[in-house]
Amino acid sequence: MPAEFSAGDTAWLLVSAALVLLMVPGLALFYGGMVRAKSTLNMIMMGLACLPVVTTIWILYGYTLAFGPDSGWGLIGDLSHLGMAGITPETLTGSVPTTVFAAFQMMFAIITAALLSGAIADRTRFSAWLVFVAAWVTLVYVPIAHWVFAPDGWIYTQLRVLDLAGGTVVEINSGLSALALALVLRPRLGYGTEPMRPHNMPFVVLGAALLWFGWFGFNAGSAITAGGKAGMAFLNTQVAAAAAVGAWLIVERFRDGKATTLGAASGAVAGLVAITPSCGSVNPLGALVIGAAAGVACAYAVWFKYRLKYDDSLDVLGLHGVGGWVGMVFIGLLATITVTGTDDGLLYGGGFGLLGRQTLAAIVVTVYAFGVTWLVAAVIQRTMGFRVDASLERSGLDLVVHGETAYELSTAPSGHMASVGGRPAADVEEDDVEEDVARPVDQRAE
Numbered sequence: 001m002p003a004e005f006s007a008g009d010t011a012w013l014l015v016s017a018a019l020v021l022l023m024v025p026g027l028a029l030f031y032g033g034m035v036r037a038k039s040t041l042n043m044i045m046m047g048l049a050c051l052p053v054v055t056t057i058w059i060l061y062g063y064t065l066a067f068g069p070d071s072g073w074g075l076i077g078d079l080s081h082l083g084m085a086g087i088t089p090e091t092l093t094g095s096v097p098t099t100v101f102a103a104f105q106m107m108f109a110i111i112t113a114a115l116l117s118g119a120i121a122d123r124t125r126f127s128a129w130l131v132f133v134a135a136w137v138t139l140v141y142v143p144i145a146h147w148v149f150a151p152d153g154w155i156y157t158q159l160r161v162l163d164l165a166g167g168t169v170v171e172i173n174s175g176l177s178a179l180a181l182a183l184v185l186r187p188r189l190g191y192g193t194e195p196m197r198p199h200n201m202p203f204v205v206l207g208a209a210l211l212w213f214g215w216f217g218f219n220a221g222s223a224i225t226a227g228g229k230a231g232m233a234f235l236n237t238q239v240a241a242a243a244a245v246g247a248w249l250i251v252e253r254f255r256d257g258k259a260t261t262l263g264a265a266s267g268a269v270a271g272l273v274a275i276t277p278s279c280g281s282v283n284p285l286g287a288l289v290i291g292a293a294a295g296v297a298c299a300y301a302v303w304f305k306y307r308l309k310y311d312d313s314l315d316v317l318g319l320h321g322v323g324g325w326v327g328m329v330f331i332g333l334l335a336t337i338t339v340t341g342t343d344d345g346l347l348y349g350g351g352f353g354l355l356g357r358q359t360l361a362a363i364v365v366t367v368y369a370f371g372v373t374w375l376v377a378a379v380i381q382r383t384m385g386f387r388v389d390a391s392l393e394r395s396g397l398d399l400v401v402h403g404e405t406a407y408e409l410s411t412a413p414s415g416h417m418a419s420v421g422g423r424p425a426a427d428v429e430e431d432d433v434e435e436d437v438a439r440p441v442d443q444r445a446e
Contacts, residue, residue: 006095009225013100016221019214020107024051024114026210030265031118032406033203034314036196038396039122040406046117046129050110053133058106059084062137066145067093067105074154077146094224104221105149109141111218112170118314119178120185122196123393126401128386135376140177140369145169148361161361162335162343162354164233165222167277167327168365175321176366178312180374185387187311189394196313201261208265212241215272219279232339233279237272240279240291244271247295255303263299266319270298273323278331281343286334294326325362332358 028044035043054062061082068077081087084102093101113133117124147155148169155161155168163169188196198204219237223230248267249259274294275287282290302318312318332355335345344350380386388397398405 002090002092004092004095005097006225009095010097010100012226012230013096013104013221013224016217017100017104017107019217020104020111020221021214023107023111023211023214023218024048026207026214027111027114028207029203030207030211030269031121031314033200033205033207034118034198034262035121036396037199037407039398040199041402041404042124042126042397043117043121045126045402046124047114049126049130050114050117050133053130054110054113054137055106057134057137058102058109062109062142063102063105065142066109067102067150070146070150070152074147074150074152074157076143077150096224101224105145108166108170108218109137109145112141112166112174113137115170115174115316115320116178116181119182119312119316121313122188122397123185123387125384125386125388126397128380128384131384132376132380132386135380136177136373139376140372141169141173144173144365144368148365155361155364159357159361160343161357162281162331162340163277163328163361164229164280165219165276167274167324167331168361171273171276171320171324171327172362172365173324173369175317175319175324176370177373178316179310179321180370181377182310182312182317184374184377184381187309188313189390191311192306192309198262204265205261208268212268212272215241215276219276223280229280232283235284236275236279236282236287239284239287240275240294241268241271243288243291244268244274244295244298247292248299251296251299255299266302266315267295267299269319270294270323273298273320274327274330277324277327278334281331281335281340281345283336283339286330286336289334290327290330293330294323297326298322321366325366328358328362329355332356 024047028047031047032040032044061079063084064079064081065077068079068081070076071078087098087102089097089099091098113136116136117129147153148161148163148166150156161168190196215237216234220230220234223233245264245267248263248270252263253259271291271294274290278290279287298319301322302315305312305315305318331345333345333347335343335350335354336348337344343354346352346355377386392400
C-alpha cells in the first residue's frame with residue numbers, strides 16, 4: 001500500500017461501516033413495532049428492500065456522481081468511476097482504501113432511504129416504493145451528498161458549512177422528503193378517528209437500542225481517521241442522546257402526565273439526529289445542550305403534527321427533520337475552535353457568520369429535498385400508483401404483498417386469516433387493484 005495508508009484508520013472505518021449497516025435492521029424493528037400488527041412485515045420489508053436497490057445504484061453510478069471529480073459549480077460528480085471503474089485495492093481516499101470509504105458512504109445512502117418509509121406506513125404499494133427509492137437516491141440523495149460531503153461540493157467549499165455526519169444529507173433531507181411523501185400519499189384511512197398505536201413496544205425499544213449502538217459508527221466513523229475527532233464525536237453522541245431522552249420524558253410528564261417508553265425511544269433518536277452534524281464541532285457541554293434542545297423541540301414537533309393534520313405516520317419529519325435543523329443551527333451557536341480547529345460559534349465569540357452559513361445550508365437542502373421528492377412521488381402516483389387500494393389498506397399489507405404474517409394467531413390456513421372483496425387476502429395481488437389505486441383516497445370504494 002502507499003505510504004499514506006493507515007491500517008488503524010482502515011480498521012476503524014470498516015467497523016464503522018458495519019455499525020451503520022446494523023442500523024438498517026434496527027430501523028426495521030423500530031418502525032415495525034410502531035405500526036399496527038397487520039402491516040408489520042411490510043414495514044420491515046420497506047426498509048430491508050433499500051439494501052439491494054441502493055447498493056446496486058451506488059456501485060453502478062451513485063458513488064461516482066456523489067464523490068467523483070466535480071463536473072462543474074460543485075453540483076454533481078462526473079462519471080469517471082462509473083461501475084467503480086479505476087478504483088483498485090491500492091486506491092486511497094485520505095489514509096484509507098477508496099473501497100472502504102465507498103462502502104461506508106454506501107451505508108449512509110441505504111439508511112437514509114430507509115428512513116423515508118416511516119412517513120408512509122400502512123398504505124404504500126411495495127413495487128412503487130422500490131421505484132421511488134431508485135429515483136430518490138439518484139435525484140435527491142446523491143446530489144446533496146456531493147454538495148456537502150465531497151471535497152469539491154459547493155456547500156462544503158463555498159459555504160464552508162460544518163456538518164460532520166450528515167445533518168443536511170441524512171437528517172434534514174430525510175425529514176423534508178418524508179413530509180413530501182406523506183402529503184402526496186395523504187393520510188391513512190381512519191387517521192385521527194381510529195387508534196393507530198404501536199403494536200409491539202419491545203420491538204421499538206430493541207430497534208432504538210440498535211440504532212443508538214450503530215450511531216457511534218455513523219458519527220465517529222465520519223471522522224474517517226481513528227483519532228481525536230472520532231473520540232470527541234463518539235463522546236458527544238452518547239451525551240446528546242442521553243440528554244434528549246431525559247428532556248423528552250420531562251416534556252411528556254408535564255404535558256401529558258406520564259413519561260412513556262415510546263417517548264424514551266423517540267427521545268434517543270431525536271438526540272442522535274441532532275448531534276449528527278454537530279458531533280465534530282462542539283464540546284461535551286455543547287452536546288448536552290443540543291441533546292436537551294432536540295428532546296424538547298422534537299417532542300413538540302411530533303405533538304404538533306396532529307394540529308396540522310398531516311399523516312407522517314412514524315414522525316420522520318418530527319424526529320429527523322426538526323432534529324437535523326436543531327443540530328445544524330446550534331453549530332452556529334455552540335461550535336468551538338478547540339474542537340473545529342477553524343470556527344467559533346456565536347456564543348463563543350465567533351459572530352453571526354457561521355450561524356448564517358449553517359442556516360442557509362439547512363434552508364437550501366429543505367427546499368430541494370421537499371420539492372424534488374414531491375415531484376418524484378407525484379409522478380409515481382399519477383403513473384403506476386403509489387398508494388394501495390382502500391380494501392387492502394384495511395385488511396393489512398402483510399398477507400397480500402408478502403404472503404406471510406408477523407404473528408400466527410389463528411389455526412386457520414394463513415390465506416383465510418383475512419379477505420379482500422370476498423377473496424382470501426393471500427390470493428390478491430397488488431396489481432389486481434391498479435384502477436382503484438390511482439384515484440384519490442376519498443374517491444375509492446369503501
